[in-house]
Amino acid sequence: MAELAPYAVSEANSRGRNMAEEAPCGRSEFQRDRDRIIHSGAFRRLEYKTQVFVNHEGDLFRTRLTHSIEVAQIARSIARRLRLNEDLVEAISLAHDLGHTPFGHAGQDALNTCMKEYGGFEHNLQSLRVVDLLEERYAAFDGLNLCFETREGILKHCSATNAAKLGELGERFLHNRRPSLEAQIANLADEIAYNNHDVDDGIRSGLIELDQLAAVPLVARHLHEVRAAYPDLPERRVVHETVRRMINTLVSDLIRQSERNISAQGLSTIEDVRNAPVMIAFSAEVIEQQRALKNFLHTHLYRHYRVMRMSSKAQRIISDLFAIFMQDVRLLPPPFQRQTEPERARAVADYIAGMTDRYAIREHRRIFAVEEVLA
Numbered sequence: 001m002a003e004l005a006p007y008a009v010s011e012a013n014s015r016g017r018n019m020a021e022e023a024p025c026g027r028s029e030f031q032r033d034r035d036r037i038i039h040s041g042a043f044r045r046l047e048y049k050t051q052v053f054v055n056h057e058g059d060l061f062r063t064r065l066t067h068s069i070e071v072a073q074i075a076r077s078i079a080r081r082l083r084l085n086e087d088l089v090e091a092i093s094l095a096h097d098l099g100h101t102p103f104g105h106a107g108q109d110a111l112n113t114c115m116k117e118y119g120g121f122e123h124n125l126q127s128l129r130v131v132d133l134l135e136e137r138y139a140a141f142d143g144l145n146l147c148f149e150t151r152e153g154i155l156k157h158c159s160a161t162n163a164a165k166l167g168e169l170g171e172r173f174l175h176n177r178r179p180s181l182e183a184q185i186a187n188l189a190d191e192i193a194y195n196n197h198d199v200d201d202g203i204r205s206g207l208i209e210l211d212q213l214a215a216v217p218l219v220a221r222h223l224h225e226v227r228a229a230y231p232d233l234p235e236r237r238v239v240h241e242t243v244r245r246m247i248n249t250l251v252s253d254l255i256r257q258s259e260r261n262i263s264a265q266g267l268s269t270i271e272d273v274r275n276a277p278v279m280i281a282f283s284a285e286v287i288e289q290q291r292a293l294k295n296f297l298h299t300h301l302y303r304h305y306r307v308m309r310m311s312s313k314a315q316r317i318i319s320d321l322f323a324i325f326m327q328d329v330r331l332l333p334p335p336f337q338r339q340t341e342p343e344r345a346r347a348v349a350d351y352i353a354g355m356t357d358r359y360a361i362r363e364h365r366r367i368f369a370v371e372e373v374l375a
């Protein structure tokens, strides 16, 4: 492997872990973080959490688990080319969605509304809460005791109020500083992954059609190339070949533009990275093309009436569960029971956020369906 760039995060410049531990044997500190994430319960639950389509709608749709693995793959390719810390980007990518509620963004919005009087709910902050506190696997500490740089990468955004409570980790939001380049990569790899797999899943679901996407320049360009070169290719393979080329274009553009930014800025240390503007970026042209694709997906996929029906059902499940648990603490499993109202609200949010789609549906049925009692 090529030597790391001088401005990459390394074990030598890492700010380390909250609880000091012996150095790992035979693997790097960031490989240890990745391994802890993979062995966590929250990571396994990602398999049964919605990305856009509820897990039971079909076996081939992305879930939060396969999404996170795709993000890690894209992020590692970029990090390697830029001589940045691949193990760190992998750890951040695999952990970035650990705090997601069941039912994707509909679930997050519903839980945030329920939590309005209690400090709100934000899935990004929840991912940090999972790795810092909620995972109970180690004898010596709560959470996974990850390195500062992994935790920094997980926390993509944060309000000033929350940042003020996070100590060293929140500082950059208050003082307008940047996270590592590795964190910046994981952030954009997330965007590349979901824009492209949502095209693929959207077409597979039948909610959008490939020909509609010909109005989106980023898709159109590759679609025309594929159709011209392979006129008899079955439609499903046209989709894959088009999406494959789109990912390649985005990754190559990101690498080229970031290299330009880094050399123009003259970065030489990790401190330079934190004080510089965002360096990992697409070219202006590709930003425009991605925006057009996002707008298309918003209008035609995320707001499709069939997706909206699912979202509306999901919101009801979450707000019903929240309300009943707040009303009667005895219905909660004992580890989540709290007596004061604000503490109870946070524990209920942790409990609900930890649920998979199907667990939330089952829990709702167990509590509200009369026939469950009679059966």
Ligand code: MG
Residues within 6 Å of the ligand: 067, 096, 097, 190
């Ligand atoms: Mg994501």
